[in-house]
Each structure stands twice: as structure tokens, then as C-alpha cells.
Amino acid sequence: MPELPELNPVIHGKLRLALLALLAGVEEAEFTWLRARTGSTDGNLGAQLLKLEEAGYVAVEKKFVQRKPQTLYRMTEAGRQALTSYVQALKQLLGAAIGA
């Protein structure tokens, strides 16, 4: 029987997964936009984004636009690969669950 893949624990968290998937569809996104799309609080969102940043899955850029601070998040290549692998593992697990 083939060995079942393990799901990446960094991505498996629901909010972190939602954030990576959101960033997969855009070039870059602002903190406030991510907060609006996920319906999360500032503190929780900041903490989850930090975990993704520490894992090397997202890159952060801070800048000022019209004197207002702006924090932009962008998915890295490592993040894209991790999300792809996660989806593949998920499909494999689902296939095994259905076949069982």
C-alpha cells in the first residue's frame, strides 16, 4: 500500500491556507484587503502572516503611499510550490479516503 502524504502544518491552518490561496490569485495584496477578504482580526491576521513570512512563503514590503503606511504581501516561489504540494497531497488523501 503506498504511503500517504503528510499535510504541511504551516499551510494546514485554515487562515494561513486562505491567505496563501488569496495571494495565489493576485500579484500582491495590502494588509487591509486581506483582512476584509478573510474577515479576520488585525492581531490574528498579523500573527498568521508572520508565520507564513518566517516559513518563506510570503514576502512583505512596507511603504508609504500619499503619506499613509502600506504593508504589501506577495507570495514567494517557495509559497507557490508549498501550496501546489499541499493541494496535491490533499487530493491524494481524498482519493485514498474515497477508495477506502
Next chain:
Amino acid sequence: MNANAEEQELKDRLSLIESMIAEGRRSTESWGWTFVLWGVAYYVAIAWSTWGRAAFAWPVTMIAASVLTGVLASRRAAKHPETTIGRAMMAIWVGMGISTFILMFSLGISGRIDLHIGVAIVGAMLGAANATSSIILKWKMQFACALVWWTAGAVSCFISENQAGIVFLAAIFFCQIVFGIYGMISESRRHRQDASHA
């Protein structure tokens, strides 16, 4: 956790990924207003060049419309994330705009332009930009606009100057004003649907 609950959780994760990716993509597609703005700008330039100082009408109106588009687009960009499609659209239209401006400006200064050539160039340029955008956005109505612009450009080479002017006015009306308003209505409908599904 039993097998069914686990399977359901895995399915939930997959659908979460799909819905979030779609969410990121759909939130930025708002182009209708730019068509209306440029349609009005063309009409202002035509009216100004017909009844006012023809030499300044087109360059001043086009530069003003470009600045206005840039300001409005940057305000919208602050609320929406940048997407690859958005960047591709910007590249197509900015490239087309600069090419047309340089060509028309040079022809104007050299005195080698007339309405036939003007409509032919604008028709070809707008036809190409609309066709490219429509293929990327998979928007059939926009491809119809490309066909109208190409036809207007080609037809203007064979008709009188007055007729070419009428063809140009009609193409602006259908491909900028009518199409722009249609785009704005369909975009606002889609945003309302998205909001009700959220």
C-alpha cells in the same frame, strides 16, 4: 475524528483554496469607466478641434485624459490588489496610447495628417488593443468593439472626409460610450452578486 468527518474537512480545505483564489481574481476587474472617460475625451477633442484651436485640441485632451485615468486608477489600485491580468491590461493600453500619441503628434507637426489617416490609425490601434484585451479577459462584447474599430479604420480609407468623421463619431459612441456603460453595469451587477455570496 471519524473517516467521514476527516474526508469532509479535506474537501472543505480544497473548496476554501478554490474560493479564495477566485476571490483574489474577480475583485479587480473594473474597466468600464475607462471606456466612458476616453469616449468623452475623444468627443471633447473633436468638438474643440472643430470649433476651437485645432492644434492644441488633441494633445491637450489626450494628456488630460491620461492624467485623469492615472489618478483614478491609482485610487482604485489602493483598494484592490494588483493581478497579472491587471498588469497585462495596463501594458496593452499604455503601449497603445503612447504609440498612437507619438504617431499622431508627429503626423500633426509634419502636416501629413488628414481625417482619413487619423481615423485609420486610431481604428487600427484601438482595434488591436480591444482584440488583445478581449482575448485575455474572454469578453466577446469587447471583441465586437475591436471589429467595429477595425472596420471604421479600413472604411475611412475609401470614403469622403465628412463620411470618415461620421464613422469615427459612430465608432466612439458604440465602442466607448455604449460599451463602457454596458461594462459598468455588468461589473456592478457582478460585484452585487459577489457581495451577496460573501
